[in-house]
Amino acid sequence: MGFREAMGLILPYSWKRILDQIKSVWIIILYLVAFQILVLGVPVAQASIIAIGIFLVIFGLAFFMEGLFLGLMPLGDLIGFKLPQKAKLPVILLFGFILGVLATFAEPAIGVLKSAGASVKAWDAPLLYLIVNKYSNYLVYAVGAGVGIAVLMGLLRFMYSWSLKPFIYVLVAVLSGLSIWANFHPNLVYISGLAWDCGGVTTGPVTVPLVLAIGLGICRMVGSADSGAAGFGVVTLASAFPVLTVLILGMVLMGTVPNPSRPETFFAPDNRAKAVGVFNSEEELIGYAALQGGSSGLDAAFGNDPAKRQAFLKSLVASPATRVKAFGTDPAFQKWVGTYGTPQEKALLAGMAGSLSGTAVAATGGWSWWKELIVRNSMAAVQAILLLMGFLLIAFLVLIRERLPRLDEIILGIFFAILGMSLFNVGIELGLTNLGNQVGSKLPTSFKSIDVVENAKTIPSFDPKIVQTALVTTPTGVAQEQFFYAKVGTRYQSVPYDPARYDSNTSTYQWMPKRGPLFGSEGGLLGILVVLAFAFVMGYGATLAEPALNALGITVEELTVGTFKKSLLMQAVAIGVGVGLALGVAKIVWNLPLVWLLVPPYAVLLLITAFSTEEFVNIGWDSAGVTTGPITVPLVLAMGLGISSQTGAVEGFGILATASVCPILSVLTVGLFVGRKAKKAAAAIAA
Numbered sequence: 001m002g003f004r005e006a007m008g009l010i011l012p013y014s015w016k017r018i019l020d021q022i023k024s025v026w027i028i029i030l031y032l033v034a035f036q037i038l039v040l041g042v043p044v045a046q047a048s049i050i051a052i053g054i055f056l057v058i059f060g061l062a063f064f065m066e067g068l069f070l071g072l073m074p075l076g077d078l079i080g081f082k083l084p085q086k087a088k089l090p091v092i093l094l095f096g097f098i099l100g101v102l103a104t105f106a107e108p109a110i111g112v113l114k115s116a117g118a119s120v121k122a123w124d125a126p127l128l129y130l131i132v133n134k135y136s137n138y139l140v141y142a143v144g145a146g147v148g149i150a151v152l153m154g155l156l157r158f159m160y161s162w163s164l165k166p167f168i169y170v171l172v173a174v175l176s177g178l179s180i181w182a183n184f185h186p187n188l189v190y191i192s193g194l195a196w197d198c199g200g201v202t203t204g205p206v207t208v209p210l211v212l213a214i215g216l217g218i219c220r221m222v223g224s225a226d227s228g229a230a231g232f233g234v235v236t237l238a239s240a241f242p243v244l245t246v247l248i249l250g251m252v253l254m255g256t257v258p259n260p261s262r263p264e265t266f267f268a269p270d271n272r273a274k275a276v277g278v279f280n281s282e283e284e285l286i287g288y289a290a291l292q293g294g295s296s297g298l299d300a301a302f303g304n305d306p307a308k309r310q311a312f313l314k315s316l317v318a319s320p321a322t323r324v325k326a327f328g329t330d331p332a333f334q335k336w337v338g339t340y341g342t343p344q345e346k347a348l349l350a351g352m353a354g355s356l357s358g359t360a361v362a363a364t365g366g367w368s369w370w371k372e373l374i375v376r377n378s379m380a381a382v383q384a385i386l387l388l389m390g391f392l393l394i395a396f397l398v399l400i401r402e403r404l405p406r407l408d409e410i411i412l413g414i415f416f417a418i419l420g421m422s423l424f425n426v427g428i429e430l431g432l433t434n435l436g437n438q439v440g441s442k443l444p445t446s447f448k449s450i451d452v453v454e455n456a457k458t459i460p461s462f463d464p465k466i467v468q469t470a471l472v473t474t475p476t477g478v479a480q481e482q483f484f485y486a487k488v489g490t491r492y493q494s495v496p497y498d499p500a501r502y503d504s505n506t507s508t509y510q511w512m513p514k515r516g517p518l519f520g521s522e523g524g525l526l527g528i529l530v531v532l533a534f535a536f537v538m539g540y541g542a543t544l545a546e547p548a549l550n551a552l553g554i555t556v557e558e559l560t561v562g563t564f565k566k567s568l569l570m571q572a573v574a575i576g577v578g579v580g581l582a583l584g585v586a587k588i589v590w591n592l593p594l595v596w597l598l599v600p601p602y603a604v605l606l607l608i609t610a611f612s613t614e615e616f617v618n619i620g621w622d623s624a625g626v627t628t629g630p631i632t633v634p635l636v637l638a639m640g641l642g643i644s645s646q647t648g649a650v651e652g653f654g655i656l657a658t659a660s661v662c663p664i665l666s667v668l669t670v671g672l673f674v675g676r677k678a679k680k681a682a683a684a685i686a687a
Contacts, residue, residue: 014062021061025631028542029054032439032635035534040442040518045454046434053431056423061630064108064420065205067385071413072206073213074406075392080214082400084159092159093152095395099214100151100207100238102391104144106384106417107204108424109633111377113139115433116194116653119641122278122288123266124650125190126257127250130278132194135253142249143198146242151211153241154234158215164233164618168609171240176599178247183595186259191250193594193653197637198246199239200628200656206388208235208625232618235625239660260650263293267301280325286312287326290336313337373426381421389414428634436635440642440652443534444589445516447527450646455513459486462509467497486511528589531643532582539581539659542632543574556619563678564619564671572670573623576663581636583662584655588643594654601661608668616671623667624660 036042044050083092104110113136122129131139156162179196182188211234258266258274266275267289279285289297302308316323316333327333389410396404404410444450466484482497501510520526543549552573553566583597609617636655644652 017062017066018058021058021065024545024629025054025058027545028538028631028635029435031538031541032435036439036442039530039534040445042442042445042452042515043454044435045438050431050435053427053429053434055431056427057431057631058427060420060423060425060427061108061205062420063416064424067413067415067417067420068205068209069413071389071410071417072210072392075389075396075410076210076213078405079392079396079400082402083214086401087399089159091399092155095399096151096155096211096214097148098391099388100148100211101141101144102388103151103207103210104147104202105140106206106388106421107202108206108421108428108630109201109204110140110143111380111425112428112433112634112637113143113198113201115429116637116641119645120651121292122275123263123293124260125187126260126266126275126278127187127254128190128194128651130253130257131191131250134278134280138249139194139198139246142245143202143242146198146245147202147207147238149245150234150237150239150241151207154211154215154237157233157237163614164236164621165609165614167233167237167240168617168621169606171237171244172602172606175240175243175247176602178244179595180599182247182250183593185254187254187257188247188250189593190260190651191247193651193657195243195246195250196594196598196657196660197653197655199243200624200660201633202238202242203235203625203628204630204633207238211238232622234622236618236621239624263289263297264300267293267297269301269303283322283325287328287332291327291332373429374422377425377429378418378422381418381425385414385418385421389417424630432631432634433638436638437642440639440644441646443531443585443639443643444646446519446530447517447524447589448522448646449514449516451512452515453512457511457513459509459511461507462502463507464502528586531589532585535581535585536578538578540574540578543577543663544570546629546632548629549573552623559615559619560674564616564674568670568674569619569623569667572666573663576623576666577659579666580659580662581655584636584640584658585643587654587658588640588649588652589647591647591649594657597654597658598661601665605661605665605668608665608672612668612671613675616668616675620664620668620671624664628656628660 033044036044079095083095087095113132116132120129120132153167157164157167179192182192215234256274256277258271258278261271265271267285272285276282276285279288286298286301289301293300298309302312316326320330323330323333327336393404396402441450467482468484470481470483472479472481482499483494484497485492486495495511496514498512501512503509517524517527519530549570550566553569556564556569557566586592587594587597609621612620633656636659637653640652640655642652644650
C-alpha cells in the first residue's frame with residue numbers, strides 16, 4: 001500500500017478517535033470558561049498554557065484509548081479465556097488481585113490524588129496532610145489494594161454467577177459504620193471525603209474495560225455469560241473497596257500524628273515529636289511553619305525564643321542544603337524573609353545575597369520548566385504502563401504458555417498507551433487542574449469578597465506615612481481599620497492596608513485587589529444559590545456529553561427490551577450527577593459533615609436495592625462509574641479544593657462521592673417505576 005492510500009485510511013480513522021475525545025471535553029470546558037468570564041467577570045489566567053493543556057489532554061486520551069484497544073484489551077480478553085483452562089482457582093484469584101493493583105497505577109486520573117494536598121493545612125488536618133503529601137504513594141497503594149480486592153471478588157462473581165446484592169449490603173453497612181465513627185474522630189473525619197472520592201478515581205478507562213475483558217473471557221469459558229448483564233457489577237466493587245482500604249490506611253496512621261489545633265499549638269516544642277512525623281524532616285517543619293504559619297507559627301516552632309530563631313536563620317545562610325530542606329527553593333526563603341522577617345533578619349538576607357543561587361525554580365514556560373514537566377510525567381507513564389503490560393505478558397507466557405498472537409499490534413498499543421498517558425498527564429497539570437482551581441477559587445466571589453491574586457500590583461517607593469485609620473462599627477463595638485488612597489485610572493479609591501504586604505527592605509507594597517460579593521450581600525443566600533446552580537448545570541451537561549453514558553444507555557435499552565429507554569437512563573444519570581455536584585459544593589460552602597450527605601442516601605439505596613431486580617441493581621449501581629471519567633475527576637477535584645481554599649473549609653473532598661451516590665439513587669428509583677409499569681402492562685396483556 002502506498003503512502004497516499006495509507007494516509008487515506010489512517011487520517012479519517014485518527015480524526016474520528018480525536019473527535020470522540022473532543023465531544024467529551026468541549027462542553028464542560030466551554031461552560032467553565034464562559035461562566036468565569038461572563039458571570040464572574042474574571043479573565044482566565046494563563047489562558048495559553050491552559051489551552052495547550054486541553055489540547056494535550058484530547059490527543060493524549062485519543063492515543064491512550066487506542067493503545068488500550070490495540071494492546072491491553074485483546075491480551076486481557078485472551079488471558080481471561082485461556083486462564084481457567086490452564087490455572088487453578090487460587091492462581092486465577094492472585095492474578096486478578098495483582099491485575100487490579102497494577103491497573104490502578106495505570107489509571108490516568110490517579111496522579112490527581114498525589115497533587116490534591118497542596119491546599120490542606122497541616123495543623124487543620126494533620127492526618128489528611130500526611131496522607132496526601134508525605135505518604136501520597138501509600139494512598140495510591142491503598143487504592144490499588146482496594147481495586148485488587150474488587151477484581152478478585154469480581155472474578156468470583158463472574159465464575160459462580162453470584163448476586164451483587166449481598167456485596168452491596170455488606171459493603172455499604174461497613175463503610176457507613178466506619179464513616180459515622182470517623183465523623184467523631186478529630187483526625188479521621190477529614191479522611192472520609194478523600195476515601196469516598198478515591199472510589200470515583202478508580203473506575204476509569206483502564207480498570208473497568210480490562211477487568212471486563214478478562215471477566216467476560218472467563219464467563220465464556222465457564223458458561224456463565226448467558227445473561228446480557230454478566231459484565232455489570234465490577235464498577236460497583238471497584239468503587240467501594242478502595243473507600244474501605246483508604247479508611248483502613250487512615251486508621252493505621254492516625255496514632256502517628258497530633259490532633260488538629262491552631263498553628264501556635266501545632267508547632268510548639270511540646271507537640272514537636274508528633275508534628276515532625278507529618279513532615280520529612282525537622283527543617284521542613286520549620287520551613288512550613290514560616291511559609292504557612294507566618295511569624296507566629298515560626299515563633300511557636302522555636303518556643304518563642306528569638307535566639308533560637310536567629311541561630312536557625314544563620315544555619316540557613318551557611319548551608320544551601322538546609323535552605324532546600326526547609327524552604328524548597330532560595331526564592332521561597334527570600335520571599336518569606338522579605339514579607340515576615342525582622343529588620344535584623346532582612347539585614348542578614350542582604351548580607352547573603354551572593355550565596356543565593358542554583359535552587360531557583362524555573363520560570364513557567366521556560367525550557368527547563370517544560371523539560372522537567374515532560375520528563376517527570378513521561379517517566380510516570382512508562383513505569384505505570386510497563387508494569388501493567390509486563391505483568392500481563394509474563395502471566396501469558398508463564399500461565400498460558402502459548403505463542404502470543406499479533407505481537408506487533410500489542411507493541412504498538414504499548415507505545416500508544418505510554419505516549420497517550422504522558423501527554424494526558426502533562427495536559428492535566430497544565431490545563432484541567434489549573435482551570436478547575438481557577439474556577440473553584442473564583443466561584444466564592446458570588447457570595448463573598450476574595451483576593452484576586454492575578455490582579456495583584458506592586459507599588460514601588462511606598463511610604464507607610466500615607467496610611468490612615470478609620471473607625472468601624474462592629475457587632476461587638478468600635479474597631480480600627482487602616483487604609484490608604486490610590487489612583488486607579490482617573491479615580492481615587494481607598495485601599496485596605498495590610499502591614500504584612502509591605503516590604504521595608506525594598507520599600508514596596510503588594511496591593512491585592514478584592515472582588516465580590518457579586519450577588520447579594522456578604523455570605524448571602526442568593527450568591528450561594530448561584531454557585532449551587534452552576535454546579536448542577538456543570539454536572540448535568542458534562543454527564544450528557546459523556547460518550548460512555550450513551551453506550552451504557554444503548555446497552556440498558558437492549559437488555560430491558562426497550563422497557564428502560566436510553567434517553568430516560570441518560571436523563572436520570574445526568575440529573576443525579578447534577579444534584580450530587582450541587583450537594584458536594586454545598587458541603588464545602590457550609591462546611592457540612594459529609595457523613596450526613598452520604599449515609600442517608602445509601603440507607604435509602606439499600607431499601608430500594610432490596611425491592612429491585614438483580615438486573616436493575618447491576619445497572620443502577622454501575623451507572624455511577626460513568627460520571628467519574630478521566631476528564632471530570634481532575635476538574636471536579638480541583639474545583640472542590642479551589643472553593644475550599646477561599647471559604648476556609650479544611651478540605652475540599654467529597655464532591656465525587658456525592659456525585660456518585662445521587663445517580664445510583666435516581667436510576668434505581670426510575671427503575672422501580674419502570675419495572676412496576678412493565679408489570680402492569682404485562683398483566684393487562686395477560687388479562
